[in-house]
Amino acid sequence: MAAAGARAAPAATGARTWANPLDIDYRYNYEQMNQGISYRTGADPAFVRYGDAYYLFLTLADGYWRSTDLLHWQFVQPDRWPFDGPVAPATLVADGKLFLMSSAMEPRPLLYSTDPAHSRWQFWTRLLPAVPGAVWAGHESEMKPGDLPPGPWDPSLFRDEDGKTYLYWDSSNVFPLYGAQIDLALDHADEGEGKRMAFVTTPAALLKADPATHGWERFGQDHADTRIAPFVEGAWINRHGDRYYLQYAAPGTEYNVYATGVYVGSNPLGPFTHAPYNPVGYKPGGFATGAGHGSTFQDAHGNWWNSGTMWVGLNWTFERRIELFPAGFHADGQMWVDTRFGDFPQRMPDHALGEGESTFTGWMLLSYRKSAHASSQLPQHPPSAVTDENPRTFWAAASNTAGQTLTLDLGGPRTVRAVQVDYADYRSGRYGDAPDIVTRFRLDGSADGRRWTTLADLSHETRDRPNAYLELDHPARIRYLRYVHGHVGARTLAISDLRVFGNADGPPPPAPVLVSARRLADTRDAEVVWQPVPGAVGYNVRWGLAADRLHETYQRFADQPARLTLHALNKGVAYVVAVEAFDERGVSTLSRVATLQP
Structure with a gap:
């Protein structure tokens, strides 16, 4: 049912x-x-x-x-x-x-x-x-x-x-x-x-x-x-x-x-x-x-x-x-x-984009640091690794057999619109190409963790998809997401991240308060400090040559310090900088914009 x-x-x-x-x-x-x-x-x-x-x-x-x-x-x-x-x-x-x-x-x-x-x-x-x-x-x-x-x-x-x-x-x-x-x-x-x-x-x-x-x-x-x-x-x-x-x-x-x-x-x-x-x-x-x-x-x-x-x-x-x-x-x-x-998911335009028109869908990351459990694991490679947004850590199953499962608890009802399954090559033992190097799995969703429905099914996939991205045909209102393994060509089933995108209910977070932004003694560097926003998943530190041209972005997660040293500046160039917060509901407006003098 x-x-x-x-x-x-x-x-x-x-x-x-x-x-x-x-x-x-x-x-x-x-x-x-x-x-x-x-x-x-x-x-x-x-x-x-x-x-x-x-x-x-x-x-x-x-x-x-x-x-x-x-x-x-x-x-x-x-x-x-x-x-x-x-x-x-x-x-x-x-x-x-x-x-x-x-x-x-x-x-x-x-x-x-x-x-x-x-x-x-x-x-x-x-x-x-x-x-x-x-x-x-x-x-x-x-x-x-x-x-x-x-x-x-x-x-x-x-x-x-x-x-x-x-x-x-x-x-x-x-x-x-x-x-x-x-x-x-x-x-x-x-x-x-x-x-x-x-x-x-x-x-x-x-x-x-x-x-x-x-x-x-x-x-x-x-x-x-x-x-x-x-x-x-x-x-x-x-x-x-x-x-x-x-x-x-x-x-x-x-x-x-x-x-x-x-x-x-x-x-x-x-x-x-x-x-x-x-x-x-x-x-x-x-x-x-x-x-x-x-x-x-x-x-x-x-x-x-x-x-x-x-x-x-x-x-x-x-x-x-x-x-x-x-x-x-x-x-x-x-x-x-x-x-x-x-x-994050981006929308492919079917027309010429206008000035300032963004391709960002507004679908937010719902899986960061969420609880995960699996049907099996190898030592030192727990399921918690699949929600840390790090491609160099991973969950590894005890065996690469069909039916292995990996389940996320999103923490409450969420509207899920897309999922990305990022595999890790751990003891893969493969080189070149072969007919069995294909990726097959199924994604299930549930509101209560007991009754499940299929969200996407790649059980008959004919190609390899190391970074499989699936946009759901219809948004799914679920709390639990389950990966059900079919086949990978590697010797070991290993997934670095199971990334879930969509939205939680409610308004986006408020803008963070920019505490300070100053060029350091080495003017190639600057320190940006802001006040944490309760419930934020992360922040974008944005800078550029003008307030309407903040084209540079350094994304940080909320479990990291609310300060960042930028090492990417050019000597002799004046910049402006601001910070925005994001959570599972959306993105805040920008903080005040500060000037970084040369």
Whole structure:
């Protein structure tokens, strides 16, 4: 019998929302096979729109993904694929073709396709030409000042409105990012497809990290490790109006502060100027942390999007996932990326967004620190780990058998609208792909813990979903949520987080009182202090160049101190800062806005 208030629903097929990290079938790595380390991962996303579809290329994927709506992604397994898992791939749409380039330290192929939906790829050139003037001594430490490293590693391709093509590249904490004009139109009759690319200009150094001025470029968790020089990598460039926005990632992918920065210029090869509002894409708090090394593109409605790389780091330093954020440009040219509530459900627009129109659904996190119990567990991996919003802690069942259960008590009746099941790779023992690597489970709901109804059913799922996001077809009024296990391809059933979204009854919380906000002696840092709001689940510390441009967000939970030291400021730049509270009912208005003088 169905519990009162709960409505049965199959797995949602007409969903119009998503939550980061993206729900795609991330591939099991094979790089650490010899060390016996197994995990699913995806990083360095290159999104591109070609024809009537979107394509997504990732590091170390044995193929790519296709979507017509940015919500539902289908993996495409290439028939002709000369890469053993491309790293940080670059894409370009030009002359009716989709080009694909992988990172390289030596000549590698450049591919193109006019039918990527059916995995039909050809060689544009079987071997890329060497970077002019590049030297390789075996290691960066053996190179002399002024030497040009080989490449292109972390490449990016750009076609300007005048038809000229450019290549940008490098990933280093020693060398800068480089750029050069290239020619993809060469077609020598006597040399055929092997010589269809050439460098037109000598590679030029375009930007280098400056952590002494840019606080956000400092390395380590919350920028705390000053012993290691920051990396700059993952170039991507867009033109908007008469400006060129050269984006890059810093300071390193293996921490929560991996971010996207931008330099702006009036020419594809510069000179470029560091934007004062950097980092433009930044997400150091919450479940999905990190936002660097991605791509910026427009959808079919003209809306801008920025993608990034989320840090997991449970099994291996470079275990990662993919995120997608709304982005855009103000009338005066300032670029922005919206990561506020960036791992809560967002609504995919079916129209051109208006100025200030948000994609946030308003569905709040209902599962944080809630009581959880399971049918079994391994020592040191209790069910309480699934409600802590930390992808590096997890519940592990005693056996990976169908029928294992994991149950949350939401603490009272709630209106549940979406659930995200985030699996952890603990003793997974899998590498590459196999037919049995699929994810199957059922979600049940109950108002009283005795009578249950099915909310979503993936018992017949045919793909792997390491971060399965399910928007319910109908809101469910429930107190208890139960995960019923069917199958995962790993040896161990392990779930890092069972995240539940919706709303509790009542008005949103009041605005927090901002006690103080002051720049510290090192002006790359500032301390923000506020009064706790009773019943709050957490807070967003927001800052930017103006009160109506608080584009930077650091999310904190209410069981953390009601103070935060920001380490992401740029010297010589004035900021304003404010704080908002959120709970299961909604989001408060902003506190007073304070000024952080340079």
